[in-house]
Amino acid sequence: MSTKVICIANQKGGVGKTTTAVSLAHGLSQKGRRVLLIDLDPQGQSATALGRSPEPGVFYLLTMGMTPQETTFVQSWVRFSGREGLYLLPGDQQTMAAQTVLNAQDKPISAIRHSINRFFKDGLHYIIFDTAPSVGGIQERAVWASDLVIVPTATEFLSADGVGKILLMLSILQEKKNWRGNLLGILPTFYDEQTRESKSTIEDLRERFDTSVLSPIHRATLLRECAAQGQTIFEMDPLCRAAKQYQALTQMVLKF
Numbered sequence: 181m182s183t184k185v186i187c188i189a190n191q192k193g194g195v196g197k198t199t200t201a202v203s204l205a206h207g208l209s210q211k212g213r214r215v216l217l218i219d220l221d222p223q224g225q226s227a228t229a230l231g232r233s234p235e236p237g238v239f240y241l242l243t244m245g246m247t248p249q250e251t252t253f254v255q256s257w258v259r260f261s262g263r264e265g266l267y268l269l270p271g272d273q274q275t276m277a278a279q280t281v282l283n284a285q286d287k288p289i290s291a292i293r294h295s296i297n298r299f300f301k302d303g304l305h306y307i308i309f310d311t312a313p314s315v316g317g318i319q320e321r322a323v324w325a326s327d328l329v330i331v332p333t334a335t336e337f338l339s340a341d342g343v344g345k346i347l348l349m350l351s352i353l354q355e356k357k358n359w360r361g362n363l364l365g366i367l368p369t370f371y372d373e374q375t376r377e378s379k380s381t382i383e384d385l386r387e388r389f390d391t392s393v394l395s396p397i398h399r400a401t402l403l404r405e406c407a408a409q410g411q412t413i414f415e416m417d418p419l420c421r422a423a424k425q426y427q428a429l430t431q432m433v434l435k436f
């Protein structure tokens with residue numbers, strides 16, 4: 181089976197990366213797909229968003245070798261989320277130490293791709309990476325390991341500049357490091373059509389990035405509550421606007 185790998189990335193903090201990673205992962209699993217969400221952010225918030233605790237699974241993924249024993253050990257950190265078809269490889273602060281190891285050992289750009297290859301034979305349809313709000317060894321290698329990248333961005337002033345930076349990184353990886361993946365799209369989040377800031381930001385994004393800009397996710401108090409309760413938007417209220425918008429994103433990903 182070919183496993184599609186999707187990276188959710190933006191070096192800016194608080195733009196909806198984790199919310200998007202968790203919602204998309206659950207959305208895909210609700211469509212009968214087997215999904216592994218890998219939390220590459222030391223904050224460990226993918227776990228809490230699914231009602232679980234951060235754990236050092238990702239540290240081992242990034243630092244252990246590839247012997248059968250080590251592979252079994254890394255796989256033992258995969259957690260069932262309690263939702264059919266949805267699994268999590270949790271991360272925690274130790275992921276920061278893995279970043280240091282990656283840099284110190286000067287691991288190749290393909291390091292994370294090689295590390296996740298050990299999961300493919302488990303019949304996964306999707307692997308989704310949630311990433312930290314920074315640039316560094318892990319982010320670059322996570323993008324390189326991915327077939328598709330989604331860049332969530334809050335609809336606020338200057339967000340287009342941040343998006344420009346990450347798109348630059350994607351094109352450098354394509355041109356200089358032979359990365360074969362693609363941008364799936366820029367996902368405007370916290371959209372509020374009542375505010376001029378939201379409206380002009382969307383216009384600005386569309387002007388600069390054209391058809392790469394996806395339909396926005398509106399600002400929704402319920403999404404904030406989801407994170408606090410360890411439930412996804414599809415569990416909180418599957419009929420609310422935010423759920424429908426993440427459903428639409430899921431449908432789009434399924435077409436790729």
Ligand SMILES: Nc1ncnc2c1ncn2[C@@H]1O[C@H](COP(=O)(O)OP(=O)(O)OP(=O)(O)O)[C@@H](O)[C@H]1O
Nearest residue numbers: 193194195196197198199313370399400403404407
């Ligand atoms: N569309 C939205 N409307 C309202 N609140 C949202 C929305 N999307 C995310 N949030 C809330 O905003 C906060 C930041 O979102 P999230 O954690 O998904 O961002 P992030 O980019 O992963 O942050 P970080 O960079 O720290 O990892 C969270 O409390 C989340 O519940």
Ligand SMILES: [Mg+2]
Nearest residue numbers: 197198221225
């Ligand atoms: Mg996050």
